Amino acid sequence: MAVRAVFFDLDDTLVRDGAEEAVRRTARALAARHGFGADDILAANVEAWQQGWASLGDSWMRGPLSDDALPRDIWRRTLERYGQGDRSLVDEAVDLHLSAERVTFTPFEETAEVLDALRARGVAVGLITNGPAQFQRGKLAAAGIRDRFDLVVTSGDLGILKPDVEVFRHALAGLDADAGGAVHVGDDFAADVEGAVRAGMQAVWVNRTGAAPPKVDVPHHDGRSLRDVLAVVGEGGLSRPR
Structure with missing residues (x-):
């Protein structure tokens, strides 16, 4: 999909x-x-x-x-x-x-580039983050990327934390997105990868250090940079999950 x-x-x-x-x-x-x-x-x-x-x-x-x-x-x-x-x-x-x-709290060098590239391709872009609502949104403003999201969901908005699948389902509903056609990207394997997979989404693990995954039976794409997300989207999904 x-x-x-x-x-x-x-x-x-x-x-x-x-x-x-x-x-x-x-x-x-x-x-x-x-x-x-x-x-x-x-x-x-x-x-x-x-x-x-x-x-x-x-x-x-x-x-x-x-x-x-x-x-x-x-x-x-x-x-x-x-x-x-x-x-x-x-x-x-x-x-x-x-x-x-x-x-x-500064953006990685490729952050704005990747967010803008996704939006240019017509892909909806959302944020799912654990933390107080205003506090996390303040980071977006400080980093200069607040206006690059179609939806922002924080644990402070919902009272529940990733990896609870309800956080991901709430975000999917907010963008009227089907789980099978959605990807979640994050650095925390348990919260971001396992949580997204349990919600039926595809997952990209931002693994900048090249560490071994904590679990080998959770399908995901191992990315060294946010730019790897663009390849996943271009392929239409995870063609080589690990």
């Missing part, structure tokens, strides 16, 4: 995940402003991030929490571990972090 719709994951698929760099920039800025030790702040942030994600990560991505709830919790934990728990300092750290993310 000819490919009529292509859906993309966002983080580490269309844009680089700039969270770690945003943390480094925030730590350096706090150090410069207040005479703190940037390396010590970064060390405190490692465990704080793990604890914050375990506590709030799932709820944050499902949508009931504010966009800044997770970074605020992580920076509160970080600064408390560093011995600086003042609320105004936490507010400052969150503002610095969110400002840094608007710069560090």
Whole structure:
């Protein structure tokens, strides 16, 4: 069946995940402003991030929490571990972090090229991403690709996360697309590849490092670049699934 719709994951698929760099920039800025030790702040942030994600990560991505709830919790934990728990300092750290993310979440060099090429071929283009609705849409705006999608679906919109098949079915319905004529593209094998295949879609695994697939019995196309998606669409589907 000819490919009529292509859906993309966002983080580490269309844009680089700039969270770690945003943390480094925030730590350096706090150090410069207040005479703190940037390396010590970064060390405190490692465990704080793990604890914050375990506590709030799932709820944050499902949508009931504010966009800044997770970074605020992580920076509160970080600064408390560093011995600086003042609320105004936490507010400052969150503002610095969110400002840094608007710069560090950048598109891969081929992202706009591939999205524009698909649209030029008459293929509908959608986004399916896990994360708070406004937060994820903000990344699209920061990366300069917000207007290149016919549909944007976030887990925050629905309250459910990939790889739940209902996320993919909702996206397919939004573009009035048949699963057999649709492709989903993403870097997370479980969330993007397995989820899409269970929904009856074709899948492209964005495997920039050339890693071995976690499972060998899930049909997919192994792509080193987003440009490989254009070949899949040109072939009308996955002629050589792996």
